[in-house]
Amino acid sequence: MRLATQCIHVAQPAEPVTGAVVPPIFQTSTFEQESPGVHRGFDYSRTNNPTRKRLESVLASLEGVDHAAVFASGLAAENAVLQAYLRPGDCILIPPDVYGGTFRLLNRVFAPIGCLVETIDFADQAALARASAKSPRIIWLETPTNPRLLIYDVAAVSRIAHAHGALLVVDNTFATPVFQRPFSLGADIVVHSVTKYLAGHSDLIQGAVLAREGAVFEPIKFLQNACGAVPAPFDCWLTLRGIKTLELRVRRHAENALAIAETLARHPSVARVYYPGLAQHPGHAVAARQMTGFGGIVSLELRGEVAQVREFASTRKYFALAESLGGVKSLICHPASMTHASIPRDERLRIGLPDTLVRLSPGLEDAEDLLEDLLTGLDTIEEQRTRERETTSCR
Numbered sequence: 001m002r003l004a005t006q007c008i009h010v011a012q013p014a015e016p017v018t019g020a021v022v023p024p025i026f027q028t029s030t031f032e033q034e035s036p037g038v039h040r041g042f043d044y045s046r047t048n049n050p051t052r053k054r055l056e057s058v059l060a061s062l063e064g065v066d067h068a069a070v071f072a073s074g075l076a077a078e079n080a081v082l083q084a085y086l087r088p089g090d091c092i093l094i095p096p097d098v099y100g101g102t103f104r105l106l107n108r109v110f111a112p113i114g115c116l117v118e119t120i121d122f123a124d125q126a127a128l129a130r131a132s133a134k135s136p137r138i139i140w141l142e143t144p145t146n147p148r149l150l151i152y153d154v155a156a157v158s159r160i161a162h163a164h165g166a167l168l169v170v171d172n173t174f175a176t177p178v179f180q181r182p183f184s185l186g187a188d189i190v191v192h193s194v195t196k197y198l199a200g201h202s203d204l205i206q207g208a209v210l211a212r213e214g215a216v217f218e219p220i221k222f223l224q225n226a227c228g229a230v231p232a233p234f235d236c237w238l239t240l241r242g243i244k245t246l247e248l249r250v251r252r253h254a255e256n257a258l259a260i261a262e263t264l265a266r267h268p269s270v271a272r273v274y275y276p277g278l279a280q281h282p283g284h285a286v287a288a289r290q291m292t293g294f295g296g297i298v299s300l301e302l303r304g305e306v307a308q309v310r311e312f313a314s315t316r317k318y319f320a321l322a323e324s325l326g327g328v329k330s331l332i333c334h335p336a337s338m339t340h341a342s343i344p345r346d347e348r349l350r351i352g353l354p355d356t357l358v359r360l361s362p363g364l365e366d367a368e369d370l371l372e373d374l375l376t377g378l379d380t381i382e383e384q385r386t387r388e389r390e391t392t393s394c395r
């Protein structure tokens with residue numbers, strides 16, 4: 001079964017009693033038992049729930065593995081992986097511009113209990129090999145990264161990770177299984193912020209962990225129940241609904257992103273466009289090899305003053321100024337004051353996240369409308385810059 005068909009058919013047969021084509025929501029906390037301890041596979045919804053189980057089956061099938069566990073958020077999913085595999089004294093390697101919340105989780109929760117969090121430029125294979133020689137427990141990869149869309153070679157990092165006995169975890173949120181299959185490139189564990197493209201409508205928070213090996217998955221499944229950060233059945237049902245159109249949606253998101261990246265790269269107020277689908281993007285060749293599409297996010301470094309950049313982000317007609325990404329409605333974000341504000345400014349600048357960077361998550365609107373909206377804002381910045389230049393030259 002191919003991916004677009006999996007999205008609609010896996011674990012979603014018609015309901016047997018009434019024939020309802022869409023499986024119902026099992027909005028229940030508990031299940032009646034025939035006799036003490038004898039039940040039909042479900043006893044309590046924190047432990048297992050039929051709607052959640054359907055969603056886990058679909059996600060596992062999309063990533064091409066047998067094991068998935070969904071959580072109440074992407075960070076709860078990440079936390080389960082880290083709690084399962086990182087002990088005081090263990091080392092984890094991360095790339096510099098990993099998602100801000102992941103950075104905070106590692107540095108504010110796991111580092112204080114004695115875990116060693118080391119930031120390495122994964123594009124520098126020699127540096128990665130040197131750091132790996134210290135036997136890290138986990139190598140954590142996000143590709144494309146948030147927000148600069150850097151691309152890392154998953155297969156190359158997986159060879160280094162496995163040569164040193166580390167687990168390779170890949171955050172596949174940005175690419176989605178439509179464009180990237182990390183397990184086929186050597187990942188041991190894949191995590192998702194389901195909140196984004198998988199659910200796809202900016203109406204819920206959810207996360208997922210997937211694993212190929214039962215033995216790798218077991219501690220995560222245990223923590224899902226033991227710690228209890230599970231999503232509600234209704235949210236699982238909404239995600240099942242969202243996933244039915246996943247393939248169509250992410251292709252359209254990517255078409256809109258490419259149109260925006262190509263057009264804005266020529267605008268004088270845009271210093272730099274980050275989009276792996278552009279030939280000039282440093283990760284373009286690797287992305288073309290390991291992905292089947294370049295994703296839906298575009299980041300822009302603007303030439304104006306920070307105040308102008310903030311004004312640009314605040315006044316778009318179709319791009320709501322909001323955290324998050326991957327929904328049908330376009331969003332714009334100023335990472336320095338929003339998603340990545342938890343990273344100290346010096347550190348942010350060091351890893352290449354200037355205050356003039358904006359991240360766009362083009363939705364499914366008409367590309368022409370989105371472009372008009374962005375160009376209106378950029379032209380305003382350009383006019384202000386021209387006036388400033390004229391005033392300076394008259395002095």
Ligand SMILES: Cc1ncc(COP(=O)(O)O)c(C=O)c1O
Binds near residue numbers: 076173193206
């Ligand atoms: C790449 C990436 N991973 C993980 C997360 C965390 O997911 P959540 O917000 O669902 O907890 C995010 C959130 O923005 C993200 O962008």
